[in-house]
Amino acid sequence: MEIICAKTAGFCFGVKRAVELVFSQVEEHKEDKVYTYGPIIHNGEVIKALEDKGVMILHSKEELEEIHGGVVVIRSHGVEKAIYDLLEEKKVKVVDATCPDVKKIHSIVHKESEEGKHIVIMGDSHHPEVQGIRGWVQGEATVVESLQDIEDLSIPESKKCFIVAQTTFNLEKFKDLVEIIKKKGYDISVLNTICNATKKRQEEAKKIAEQAEAMIVIGDVSSSNTQKLYEICQNACEATYYIQTLEDLDFNQLESVKSVGITAGASTPNTIIEEVQNSVRIIF
Ligand code: F3S
Numbered sequence: 001m002e003i004i005c006a007k008t009a010g011f012c013f014g015v016k017r018a019v020e021l022v023f024s025q026v027e028e029h030k031e032d033k034v035y036t037y038g039p040i041i042h043n044g045e046v047i048k049a050l051e052d053k054g055v056m057i058l059h060s061k062e063e064l065e066e067i068h069g070g071v072v073v074i075r076s077h078g079v080e081k082a083i084y085d086l087l088e089e090k091k092v093k094v095v096d097a098t099c100p101d102v103k104k105i106h107s108i109v110h111k112e113s114e115e116g117k118h119i120v121i122m123g124d125s126h127h128p129e130v131q132g133i134r135g136w137v138q139g140e141a142t143v144v145e146s147l148q149d150i151e152d153l154s155i156p157e158s159k160k161c162f163i164v165a166q167t168t169f170n171l172e173k174f175k176d177l178v179e180i181i182k183k184k185g186y187d188i189s190v191l192n193t194i195c196n197a198t199k200k201r202q203e204e205a206k207k208i209a210e211q212a213e214a215m216i217v218i219g220d221v222s223s224s225n226t227q228k229l230y231e232i233c234q235n236a237c238e239a240t241y242y243i244q245t246l247e248d249l250d251f252n253q254l255e256s257v258k259s260v261g262i263t264a265g266a267s268t269p270n271t272i273i274e275e276v277q278n279s280v281r282i283i284f
Pocket of ligand 1 (some may be wrong): 099
């Protein structure tokens, strides 16, 4: 069997940096508590390794309000401005691991909304990155993800719109939805804020899925960028399987295929990717 593993599979630079920052804080502050605001990445295995080292996750603003001292690491997804304000008030040490690509969106939406524009964010409204971006908007913002959301979009005609995307949004879908918003007659400016790492990962996944008979997408179920990768691969290759770890892989499904592609989300550790790749190679 031919196995094609995506070169872009696994940790992107933003996730790698965030994870390394937490581990280095644990080493530097052996006497202090180290917290992350939200899970540092969407991957159970990495979170477990950090918890074993004593790192605690703060799940909400309320939990942050309760802490006294220690180090708080802001994860790569970023947080809303109100959290920075609270951290400053609490005078805890802050290590900001927000990905520079996300930071850029924060400052853009802050500036554009200050100038009176209505911000439209294309992404998942429940995702922490989108909530963080939303929290930098001064005034009105709408989060859209589907055709239905665009149909429901109602912004006063006098208002200019500024459109950005969650960094891991599906590029093709972004282009399509922007076209539809344009047709609604709004006065819009668009900035494609899908990050380069995501763009390359999605392009490569699509290319591999188009040529492979089966496709394996590895990532945590809570990882939004893995879900999008799955969407993209499934469009190109019907036999696409979403797994979190090797245990989820049903080898029977691969029995009659001659080529299999493998890709993984930005928060999937290399060890899991290699384990899957090696097992497929040994068995077939
Ligand atoms: Fe940053 Fe893109 Fe990764 S925004 S965290 S490089 S997926």
